[in-house]
Structure formats: C-alpha cells, structure tokens
Amino acid sequence: MSDLRVLSVASEVFPLIKTGGLADVAGALPGALAPLGIAVTTLLPGYPQVMDQLFRPKAVQRWPDLFGGPAALVSAEAAGLALLVLDAPHLYRRSGGPYQDSHGADWTDNAQRFAALALAAAEVGGGLPGGDAPDVVHAHDWQAALAPIYLRFARAEQARRRPATIVTIHNIAFQGQFPASLRAPLRLPPEAFTIDGVEYYGRIGFLKGGLALADHITTVSPTYAIEIQGSEMGMGLEGLLRHRSHVLSGILNGVDIGVWNPATDKHLVAQYDAPRLDDRQRNKAALRQRFGLADDAPGPLASVVSRLSSQKGMDLLLAALPRLIAEGGQLALLGAGDAALQTEIAAAKTRHPGRVGAVFGYDEGLSHLMQGGADTILVPSRFEPCGLTQLYGLRYGAVPLVARVGGLADTIIDANDAALAAGVATGFQFAPVAVHALEAALARAAHLYRDRATWRRIQERGMAMDVSWRRPAAQYADLYKTLADR
Numbered sequence: 457m458s459d460l461r462v463l464s465v466a467s468e469v470f471p472l473i474k475t476g477g478l479a480d481v482a483g484a485l486p487g488a489l490a491p492l493g494i495a496v497t498t499l500l501p502g503y504p505q506v507m508d509q510l511f512r513p514k515a516v517q518r519w520p521d522l523f524g525g526p527a528a529l530v531s532a533e534a535a536g537l538a539l540l541v542l543d544a545p546h547l548y549r550r551s552g553g554p555y556q557d558s559h560g561a562d563w564t565d566n567a568q569r570f571a572a573l574a575l576a577a578a579e580v581g582g583g584l585p586g587g588d589a590p591d592v593v594h595a596h597d598w599q600a601a602l603a604p605i606y607l608r609f610a611r612a613e614q615a616r617r618r619p620a621t622i623v624t625i626h627n628i629a630f631q632g633q634f635p636a637s638l639r640a641p642l643r644l645p646p647e648a649f650t651i652d653g654v655e656y657y658g659r660i661g662f663l664k665g666g667l668a669l670a671d672h673i674t675t676v677s678p679t680y681a682i683e684i685q686g687s688e689m690g691m692g693l694e695g696l697l698r699h700r701s702h703v704l705s706g707i708l709n710g711v712d713i714g715v716w717n718p719a720t721d722k723h724l725v726a727q728y729d730a731p732r733l734d735d736r737q738r739n740k741a742a743l744r745q746r747f748g749l750a751d752d753a754p755g756p757l758a759s760v761v762s763r764l765s766s767q768k769g770m771d772l773l774l775a776a777l778p779r780l781i782a783e784g785g786q787l788a789l790l791g792a793g794d795a796a797l798q799t800e801i802a803a804a805k806t807r808h809p810g811r812v813g814a815v816f817g818y819d820e821g822l823s824h825l826m827q828g829g830a831d832t833i834l835v836p837s838r839f840e841p842c843g844l845t846q847l848y849g850l851r852y853g854a855v856p857l858v859a860r861v862g863g864l865a866d867t868i869i870d871a872n873d874a875a876l877a878a879g880v881a882t883g884f885q886f887a888p889v890a891v892h893a894l895e896a897a898l899a900r901a902a903h904l905y906r907d908r909a910t911w912r913r914i915q916e917r918g919m920a921m922d923v924s925w926r927r928p929a930a931q932y933a934d935l936y937k938t939l940a941d942r
C-alpha cells in the first residue's frame with residue numbers, strides 16, 4: 457500500500473527556525489510518522505535562516521504577485537525533512553523574528569505573510585500541476601489556519617479534489633485577528649466572511665476560520681481540549697469549540713528522544729542514564745557556575761526554561777521565591793520575553809546573591825544543561841496547552857514541579873502520599889495556580905529532596921516514562937487514516 461500523504465503547514469520548524477514548542481512538534485512529527493506509512497511534506501515560510509539551509513532546492517510553482525511581490529514554492533530537503541518552502545522575499549526575507557521585528561513589535565504585514573502561507577498550502581492541497589496532492593492538509597496554529605478556508609472558497613471551482621483538513625491548536629491565546637478591510641486584499645471572497653467562516657466580531661479571525669471549517673481539530677493535550685471549551689481558557693472561541701466538540705480531540709506532544717537523550721547529549725558536561733544518576737552532579741556544578749550560584753546550598757536547585765510572559769506564571773514564581781530560598785533552594789532561570797519581568801527577575805537576583813541566577817536570551821544548548829543539572833524544573837503556567845520542558849525534565853531526571861493545568865496535568869503524577877506508596881510519582885503538581893499553592897509545592901519538594909532515596913525513585917520513575925513520539929504519532933496516523941478514508 458502506498459504511503460498516505462500529509463502536508464504539514466507551520467510557521468516554525470525545528471531545527472530550521474524555532475521560537476517555541478510548535479517548532480519542536482512540527483520538526484519531530486514527520487520522522488515519527490514515516491515508519492507508520494505516513495509521508496509528511498512540511499510547508500513553511502522562506503525566512504532567511506530557512507533559505508540558507510536548503511538542500512537540493514527546486515522551484516515547483518511560481519506566483520507573479522503574492523500579496524505584493526513575486527513568490528516561488530521551493531521543494532527542498534533540510535534536516536531530514538521533505539520541505540516546501542514559500543520563498544516570498546517581500547514577506548519573509550528580513551532580519552528579526554518570524555512574527556516580530558527586533559524590537560518585539562509584530563510585523564505590520566503579518567496578515568499577508570501568513571495568509572500567503574495558507575494560500576500556498578491550499579494550492580498544494582488542491583494538487584499542483586504535475587505534482588502529487590496530499591490526502592490531508594494539517595495546519596498548525598493561526599498562521600496556517602486559513603488553509604481550510606482557501607481550500608473551501610478560493611479553490612472551490614478549480615479544485616480537482618479536496619484533501620481532508622486538520623487544524624491543531626498549540627496555543628489558543630494567539631488567534632491572528634485582523635481588520636475586516638483586509639478581506640478582499642487577502643483574496644477572501646465575501647461568502648467566506650460569515651459566522652461560519654472567518655468573521656469574528658466584525659473582524660477576520662484566522663484561527664477562528666480554520667476552527668470553523670476544518671474537518672478535524674486537535675490540540676496538544678486531552679485536558680487542554682476540555683479546558684478550551686470553557687470560558688476561562690477558551691479565550692472567546694469556547695462556544696465554537698463546544699459546537700465542534702464532536703471533531704475536537706487532544707493528542708499529547710512527544711519529545712524527540714534522539715535530540716533529548718541524557719546519555720548522548722553533547723550539551724551536557726557529563727552524560728548519564730538512570731543507573732548513573734550521580735554523574736548529574738557534574739552538570740549541577742557547571743550550572744551553578746554558569747549562573748553564579750553558591751555550591752553549598754542545601755536545598756534543591758530549581759530551573760526554569762521559558763518564554764517570559766504572563767502565561768508562564770513567572771510573577772507567581774517571583775512571589776513564591778522567598779519560600780524556595782528559605783528551604784535552602786536555588787533558582788537558575790533561562791528566559792526571553794517581557795522586559796518588565798526581566799527587570800523583576802534581575803532585581804530578585806540582586807536580592808538573593810548566590811541563590812538566584814538568570815540568563816536572558818534564547819540558548820538551546822544551555823536549556824539542555826539545565827535539564828541535565830537541575831534537581832527540579834519549574835513550570836508554574838496559568839495555562840499550558842501541552843508544555844515540553846516538563847517532558848524534558850522527566851527524561852533528564854529534573855523532577856518537574858508544575859501547575860495542574862492542560863498538558864502539565866496530563867503528564868506529571870503528583871508525589872502525594874498515595875502515589876509515593878504506589879511508586880508511581882513523577883513530580884509535583886499544585887492547584888489552584890496561585891502563590892500559596894506554589895509555595896506549598898516548593899516546600900513539599902524541598903522536604904522530599906532531603907529524603908535522597910525517595911527523590912531518586914521519583915527521578916528514576918520519570919526517566920522510565922515513555923515521552924517519545926511513539927504513542928502520539930500512532931494517534932495522528934490513525935486520525936489521518938480515518939479522515940482520508942472518508
């Protein structure tokens with residue numbers, strides 16, 4: 457039987473370009489699906505970093521004018537991925553991030569930049585002349601979410617066939633909303649601008665449109681799939697999601713266990729595995745040195761690797777920090793984002809010399825060392841669709857301490873008395889997501905940390921968990937097959 461063909465459409469793909477977990481997922485899933493008879497081609501924008509890394513590039517489609525300039529669709533390989541890259545220099549070839557300029561302001565033409573990506577996806581989805589059409593178009597987040605809309609409306613008359621469509625929500629906080637005046641410039645026909653299409657309170661909602669029309673919707677954990685149907689976490693889309701709950705499911709993210717493997721990780725000072733956990737001490741020493749932390753603190757060394765935003769609960773952590781310090785603990789934080797939070801974290805570092813250290817910026821290598829050296833990895837998010845750093849923590853023996861929300865609730869087993877007695881605990885959860893509950897969890901962790909044998913059992917239990925893509929990939933494969941068979 458020939459492979460099922462999937463076009464995965466994403467605005468970031470590890471290792472080519474990454475700002476967060478979406479890139480990890482888009483980069484790892486194709487490799488995990490290949491053994492299951494699913495051939496994935498990944499469509500992404502031709503940012504400079506991406507164009508520089510292409511192997512065997514070949515133009516397969518051209519547009520004389522794609523929202524203000526010429527564009528080409530380039531078939532290529534990079535990092536073991538089969539790619540289609542949308543090379544539109546007027547939209548993507550600029551210095552700065554994928555979504556923002558170097559000052560942190562959103563690119564003013566993001567509507568055109570990502571409508572172009574979705575339009576290209578719809579063209580490929582409908583079948584390029586002389587090319588194989590995919591069975592499924594899988595659009596990730598708002599940046600790709602117009603693909604089902606363009607497939608439905610823009611190609612309605614000329615489409616030879618229409619692939620099944622999936623929209624995956626990696627974070628519903630980012631929805632891609634733009635003025636209604638862009639409808640015609642974005643080549644959306646009037647009939648797309650309705651309550652069943654892209655119209656959202658008088659504006660154009662990219663994610664909203666995709667969620668309204670996709671054949672299936674997934675999000676990245678079962679708990680988040682339920683949470684986003686409620687007003688607290690649905691961010692205005694809960695009604696639509698409840699209406700479409702029969703096609704909404706949650707599939708947990710996995711981890712690329714080749715990239716994230718403490719036994720072979722080149723970013724570590726000392727590689728180790730479960731039987732050689734003592735070797736982690738050398739990573740811990742290196743971490744303390746890197747962050748200017750004292751080497752005689754008796755409590756756990758806690759790490760944070762995170763975007764600095766209100767979602768991630770860094771303000772809660774700052775408020776609870778005195779408790780961690782009082783328990784003899786330390787904090788090493790690696791983060792980029794909100795400037796006001798950075799200022800507050802820097803002030804905490806000054807207040808607690810030798811106990812709190814911070815590095816601001818994005819550093820993939822250091823993030824590995826933090827998993828390999830920290831005693832505990834903290835994830836106090838207010839909401840968390842899946843979360844990856846707690847999964848890396850499990851794999852690296854950095855015991856996760858997490859808020860009981862979304863994917864964090866689904867992946868960590870709290871070390872309460874019953875779980876400890878049953879030998880199934882893998883970390884610490886706290887609820888509600890509030891300072892007092894976080895303080896209590898930090899105190900619980902510090903207490904158990906003093907019981908070395910129990911702590912080690914928690915580490916070993918986490919390291920034995922299967923956090924790979926094996927199970928999630930099988931779930932995606934089943935979903936693709938079901939949709940393609942319809």
Ligand code: ADP
Binds near residue numbers: 478790
């Ligand atoms: P989100 O996608 O919401 O940012 P996730 O936990 O799903 O959160 O994914 C975050 C990813 O980005 C992880 O791979 C994490 O290690 C990485 N990461 C976040 N901040 C940094 C940073 N400052 N330096 C290096 N890696 C980071």
